[in-house]
Amino acid sequence: MIAKLTGTLDDTGPDWAVIDVNGVGYLVHCSAKTLTHLGIRGDKVVVHTEMQVSETDQRLIGFTSAGERAWFRLLTAVQGVGSKVALAILSALSVEELQRACANGDSAMVARANGVGPKLAGRIVNELKDKAGGLAGYASLPGPGGEAVPLPAGSASADAISALQNLGFKPAVASTAVAAALKDLGEDAGLNDLVRVALKRAAG
Template identity: 80%
Template sequence: MIAKLTGTLDDFGPDWAIIDVNGVGYLVQASAKTLSHLGIRGDKVVVHTEMQVSETDMRLIGFASSGERAWFRLLTAVQGVGSKVALAILSALSVEELQRACAGGDSAMVARANGVGPKLASRIVNELKDKAGGIAPIVTGPGAAPIEGLGAVPEGSVSADAVSALQNLGFKPATASIAVAAAVKELGDDAGLNDVVRVALKRAAG
């Protein structure tokens, strides 16, 4: 499965972008917020991806952060929410706003997204309310609060992806961060994602 693309922004439209990776153009569907984050044609970009395969279609969904991808997976697990609706929600709300809406039971905020009525918004908030606190997005960049045990984590780095992976498996942000920090310390800064996740899982589960 394709989990991440690093390449050049070749072209883009209202809900898609083409990422050129060593001469191969990958078409990815994306939210408006992700597309605005990518920049202009010719810029180097890193896109986290989710592949969806059905009997009649195969598509690649792109995200500016692993946190946005985690929310996409949660949203599409709710009955009545397909990839189109999930991307509409992620276009209307930032990850932080979506998290606050679900944690606070604010279905009206979720209903701001195109194609999301009050009934569906209430279902989304009710089903994701208990999960909202467990997938806090990794905040990076100037002024970002450091993650416990890791300090400032560059978005797209092995540490950031490993923390996200553990959180997607149900570990709390603090537990995931401490376990990844210990794994990186044990394996070294050049360790690959799979190795870091494997060692971090042992520490988190222990």
């Protein structure tokens, strides 16, 4: 399984890039946003990858982050969403926008992607709504207006939300509890304190 490539951007096309890793060129299929992020020929790049193998084909799909790759996996788990449609969605929306759309039930935003009709967009939002809060490397906290505000992966808040979910709390409950703990403890609170206070909030 090839999980990551580190090398030089050798060539690009409408939906693919060739990454030269020590003289070996890997053809990687990418979203438009990933291709833009990679830069120009000759640039040093790091690409997170997902290998897809079928009876007639095997291909590498490339992403700028592990979080984007995790969203690709979530999308392709939805009935009717193949790799082409998933990449179209990731071309139209950033992972933050996709997470917000799923968390808020905004199927119209998902339907902006090429090849995604209202019915499929609705199915995607419905199936991924509960996962939008803390999975896929992008946890979120409720913002001032109740909207989902993404957190960077690896932050104490994101890790605290993940910890509460691992204990069985739903994403929305975990996010709200951690938001309350942050308010009590301050933005610089450590993970252990956040989890301890958030647990009391969630259990209460």
